[in-house]
Amino acid sequence: MTDFAPLSTAKRWALGSTDKRPTSLGRFELKKLLGRGAQATVWLALDPRLQREVAIKLMRPVEDQDPSVLEHWLREARHVGRLAHPFIVPVFEADVQGRQPYIVFEYVPGKTLAEHLAQQGRCTPHDAVALMVDVLDGLQAAHQAGIVHRDLKPSNIMIDTQRHARVMDFGMAAPVQAVPDSQLASGTPAYLAPEAAAGAAPAPAMDVYSAALVLVELLTGRPLIHQKDAWQALYRVANETLVLPEDLGPGVDDALRAILQRAMAREPGQRYPSAAEFRDALRAWAAPASAPTAASNATLDFLLRRMRHKSDFPALSDSVARIQRVANSEDDSISDLTHEILKDVALTNKLLRLVNSVHFAHAGRGTISTVSRAVSLVGFNAVRNMALSLVLLDHMQDKAHASQMREEFLRAMMAGSVAAELCEPGQAAEEAFIGAMFQNLGRMLCEFYFPEEARQVRALMETGRVEGGEESAALQVLGLGFEDLGVGVARVWGLPESLQRCMRKPLGSPTQRAPEQGVERLRWVAMAANEVASTLLASDAGSLEARLGQIGTRYSRTLALSAAVISEGTLRARHKLVALAEALDLRVAPGTPAARLLQLPPAAGAGPAQDDALGSHELRASETQPLPAVLESQASGAVSVAQVNEVLAAGIQDITNAMVESFQLNDVLRMILETMFRALGFRRMVFCLREARTDLLTGRFGLGEGSDAAVRAMKVPLKAPGDLFAAVCLRGADTLINDATEPKMQARLPEWYRAGLNAPSFLLLPLQIKGQTFALIYADQSTAGGIVVDDKALGLLRTLRNQAVMAFRQAG
Incomplete structure (x- = not known):
């Protein structure tokens, strides 16, 4: 067979016997080497006949083989070339020249x-x-x-x-x-x-x-x-x-x-x-089995792909999914929720600022300095909802569209606050809050991920010529309404089906008879709350109260609430939103639609509002005082001794407040571990409790990186001679091993510890009653010398340990 010169160069290149790059292969112009593997090289090439870029896979020459082997390969390659599917890169052709096989397929940028x-x-x-x-x-x-x-x-x-x-x-x-071919x-x-x-x-x-x-x-x-x-x-x-x-x-x-x-x-x-x-x-x-998958809707699938292309969407999806999975857990969900929140320092700090705002001032005495205490006082669902809200706020940050995103977040939070006020306190109020807020999810996602399309939707709405309102406008621009987009993403995130139903607005006008308690009522509550939020956003001061009154009248029968009760609930929600914005330091420019959401009506008997009335509500940095327990420096790892002691002291006060009231032992123990964890920045912590039958101290729960595995690994034999942990517990001595990597210390560490944990530095705080150790607090760091405890911090740690002992005594 004739050995064409261009092909000879290509063959020598494929064999690695020449440094000269080939420039052509048959009619194809080889432009750039895309990759090299053990069996082939892949080139970006130009097909001059069709004037298109292609990719060519140049196989290693098959020397001294039966020609039927190459024919067999070529026949199979042609067979594959008949495959046509969106998720298969199509083969355009395959050929063999001079025992040099190659495949031509579509060039896919990426x-x-x-x-x-x-x-x-x-x-x-x-x-x-x-x-x-x-x-x-x-x-x-x-x-x-x-x-x-x-x-x-x-x-x-x-x-x-x-x-x-x-x-x-x-x-x-x-x-x-x-039949398998042993030669290939x-x-x-x-x-x-x-x-x-x-x-x-x-x-x-x-x-x-x-x-x-x-x-x-x-x-x-x-x-x-x-x-x-x-x-x-x-x-x-x-x-x-x-x-x-x-x-x-x-x-x-x-x-x-x-x-x-x-x-x-x-x-x-x-x-x-x-x-x-x-x-x-x-x-x-x-996605929930009861709902169609995203792939069944081509438009939604396309939009999801565009969102995933932004690096933040997977992280946002994971954050929401983790919190939601914890919420659906049936075992120890409070501990799991606390654990998930503590993984994110910024989320922890913002949540604590929020629970200490006026919004939740009635919930407890003094400052709340631990997530565990927040869950205990405010309630699991309330903290879950706050965490979901703050996750959305944190992830949807875009400097180019910051004011618009802030407006969307405040609108969603206003709707949630109004909805909660229109329900009885408790589970229903929390479900109403999250349902009303998530009715805005599609719009928020569009504003963040598709800002140009969001601008087009707003422009269409401003013309006043769109029948069907915002949903129709979104359908024209995106090919999908905001509601379908929001529900589709909620389905991908694994949010409960009841919440997905709540995200869909009821059809038709408000009913004249109130629906039964349940999802159907929550849908109407969420719809009314969002209508209130939109009215607050779009109305001037002169017409606002009249329009809010009309909403109250229209939904009165449906919600089985008088117009006056709806109005009072709306006013409470407006005050709470202002407090929330202050707690989170959300600033808005005067005169913007978002500023209207933070504009409170004049108090009864007060004179008419002046033009600069918003000035009194403008948020300034000095208005939001940092909590004693909020360490912004934790995000960078730089924590001062004074800050450590401040967090420990705030935690002690928080735990004291909790123990004055009726309390659950596990809640107090979680608060103690969390206070130590946040103050000292430990890598992980484990609380161990003695088993009377085996005389072992075994891990019960933990915090931090890899804490689940650490809990399983902690099994301290109290009567084992030579065991360092057993010796510490026998003496009841608070012990800091600052460098466990030293050979002498390694020799003293028990085998079970070296195999399961083996941290470079760790702290042991035994708990004793009547001179007998019944529990142990273990904490470690990932570097030798990583635990720094001065005399004051040690005294505060011992106070926390003693609070744990007291909690056991009081719990009987």
Whole structure:
């Protein structure tokens, strides 16, 4: 066969025997090397015939082989070329010249998953699952066409500009149940299914297994089989049953673990029977089973992809999902909620400022300095709702549209406050608050993620010629109403179905008969509250009170409340919003719509408001005093000794206040650990309690990084000779080991501690009654010398420890 000169250069380049880059391959002009692997190089090329850019995969030449081998490869490549699916990169053509195989496929601007992981690290669970759903969709299409990919891995998956994952490189593909070809490679060892490594005939189950390994890599940031040597990797595939890592990242629950474990089962028959069933299981995990998935709505799917393209959306989704999962937990949810909030210093500080504002002044005595105390006094649902609100506020920060975002947040908070005032205190009020606030979710998301489209929606509304109001305007601009956008995202976040229903406004005019208590009434309350918020935002002072009165009259029968009661509730909500804005230091410019939300009516008997009346409500930095327990410096890790002592003292006062009233022992213990945790900035803490039967001090609950594993690891044998922990507990001596890495200290540490925790520095505070240790507070840091405790701080820590002893005595 004639060996054309351009092809010879390409062949030598593919073999690595020349430094000269080829400039052409047949009719294709090679423009840029995109990547090089063990078996091939990939080029960006120009097809002059069709005047389009393409990608060309230049395989290594196959020397001295039966020509039928190349014909077999070419026939299979052409077969793959007939695949057409949005999530498969199409093959345009394949050919062999001079024993030099190459494949021409669509050029997809973007990154491979491998490049994405190398640059940004692990994905959030919802982002990883969304990408894998695309991959499995493409694989299902290939399997239905009778093709098995056989080489699925992160470098063979592209992320396009719309954040879709697209499967590429079917160079190793084979027909289902084809006779395995021992002369050609059939995949990358680290991603091979066990039966593929054993030489079994190609089957869809092999791709399902590989997809599961890719998803694990997306969640962890590293391959499950990480051996570089191909034979070592093949040995593991052939002989080991792979186990999921303990750490799959925050937000990965038991349900997602179970999905992964089934997909990567060693026996093919125990896996999902098809890529489609694996895909559907992931979709069901990402969204409530009772609702259609986002993928069933092309427009919503497109908008979600655009939002995920912004780096903040996955983080926002994860924050909301974590808080919501805690809220749905049936065991120890108060501890879990506290733990989740404490992970975010900024969220902790803002929440404590909020619970100490006028809004919640009635809830307790003095300053609340711990999240545990806040949950105990204000209520689990109230703190959950505040945390969700603050997460939205924190993540939706955009300097270019700051004033508009602040306006949307204040509007949503006003609606929530009004709704809560229109319900009986308790569970109903908290559900009304979050339901009314989240009725604005679609608009808030549009304003933050699609500011240009949000501007177009406002412009359409200003013309006054849009029938159907804001929803119709959003439908014209986005292809989807704000309500559908908000509910769609809420579904992806896993928010409760009752909340999703509450986010949809009731159809028609307010009913003349009040609906029964439940979701239906909450929908009407949320609708009325949002109408109040919109009226406050859009009305001038002269017409405002009259318009609010009309709303009260219109909804009076529906809500079974008099117009006067609705008016009084609205006024209380307005005062609370002003207090909330002051607590969070939310400033607005005078004369803006947002400023109207913070404009209070004149008190009864007062004269008419002056033009500059807003000046008295303008928020200034000096008006919001920092709480003793709020350490802004914690965010940067620089905490002074004075600040440490201030936080400890505030916590002691908070706990004293709690113990004056009736209290739950676990609540007080959480408050004590949280105070120490926030003040000293420990990495993790564990509270241990003695088991009478075994005479062991065992971990009961903890805080901080890896605290769940630390709780399981803490098992102090009180009567074990030579055990440092047992000796400390026997003496009842408060002990700080500032450098546990020293050889002498390492020799004294018990084996159970070195195997399970082995921190470079740690603090032990035993709890004793009548000279007998019955509990232990353990805290550690990640660096030697990382725990700094002066005499005053030690005295305050001992006071907190003694409060724990007193709490046990009082609890009996």
